[in-house]
Every structure is written in C-alpha cells, then in structure tokens.
Amino acid sequence: MLHLTEKLKGTTTVGIVCKDGVVLAADKRASFGNMVYTKNVTKIHKIDEHLAIAGAGSVGDILNLVRVLRAEAKLYRANVGKPMSVKGLATLLANILNGTKYFPYSVWFLVGGYDDKPRVFSVDMAGGVTEDNYVAAGSGMEFAYSVLDSEYRENIEVKEGIKLAIKAINAATKRDVFSGDGILVVTITEEGYRELKNSELKTLLRQ
Secondary structure: OOOOOOOOEOOEEEEEEEOOEEEEEEEOOEEEOOEEEEOOOOOEEEEEOOEEEEEEEOHHHHHHHHHHHHHHHHHHHHHHOOOOOHHHHHHHHHHHHHHOOOOOOOEEEEEEEEOOOEEEEEEOOOOOEEEOOEEEEEOOHHHHHHHHHHHOOOOOOHHHHHHHHHHHHHHHHHHOOOOOOOEEEEEEEOOEEEEOOHHHHHHHHHO
16 A cells, blocks of 8 residues: 555647637656556546546545536536636636645646637746746656657647647656656647547547
8 A cells, every 4th residue: 555645647738729729738657666556547537518637646636636626617517507617727726736835736737728719837836837838848858848849739630739839748658757658639729629549549649
C-alpha cells in the first residue's frame, strides 16, 4: 500500500485551440519515484458538456479537484441557468489553488472548452493562469513544446489539431521517462465533449 504522503506523478498533457474546437491530449503513465506504477491512468476529465481539464501531478490531488469542479459546475448551471464559461472554470480553479498555495496541491492543469469560442488555459499550482493557442504541462512539456512551437498554426481544424497533439505527446514519450503507455485524446466542439477511440486515432494518423 502507498503511504498517504507518497504521490503518483509524471505526465505530459497538451491543449490546442483549433478554429472549430479544442483538442486535449495526455499520455497514460503514472510513475511512483522511478517506478512505473500504472500504465492506464485517465488524465483528462470531463467537467461539463463543453468543459474538460487535463491534469499533471499527483493523481490523488487531481481527482479530488475534479470532484470539486464537477460539483461547482453543476451548482453554477442550477443557480445561474446556463453553463459555466471556460474562463470561469479556469478562474475558479486558480482561486482554489491560490488559496492553498502555502499547503499546495501538487498539480498543473490545462483547462479547455467551447462556449462562444474554443479556449485553452494553463493553471499552475499557485493559481497562475495563462491563456494561449496551445499549452503543455507536466514532466515532458519541454519536448511537447518543441513540436507545438514549430508546427502549430492558427485556424487549424480539429482533425489537424488531433494529429499535432499526438505528435507532441509522442515526442515527450520518447524522451521523458515519466511519460508513455498510450495516448488519450479528447475534442470539445459546439457539439460537446468527445473522447476518441483508438481505432479513430489510428485512422486519422494514416491519412
């Protein structure tokens, strides 16, 4: 059994803004020290029909915050009568993390979604928020950024964004020992949240 103070870590996550939606991607490996603890961790989580977060860091901390954010999104929808915005979710998460910065969560989140337009935010463990056309986080982020910096272009379609996200994650898994064991890809468009099947990913990569 794991001691309560021990943490499962290691990841690479990527978020990309496309003209018709957002792509979030992550590897599936969780590491415990120098050991691969599990090869099938879900690092992208649906918060609402048009909102999702990708988490890097402590699995326990990430899952705890996912539960809180889902509850807050439901309460917002019930009280206000409309879904929470992407910026609203990023701000809420930033406020939570900033409020615990002296006893911080060991996390780094990418917040993606589609309201009036596709948007992606990076939220660090101290509550710092950055919005950009593409973002990466986790132990393999430097390798992912090397691909994103050279190959991203504005107004790409989701179909191309998926390929770019996979390429960025693959670059990280080849160089970062804490990333690997498959890729999870999610798209968020006007139609909502969708997790791609492995067969779909293989078909897209062959095109």
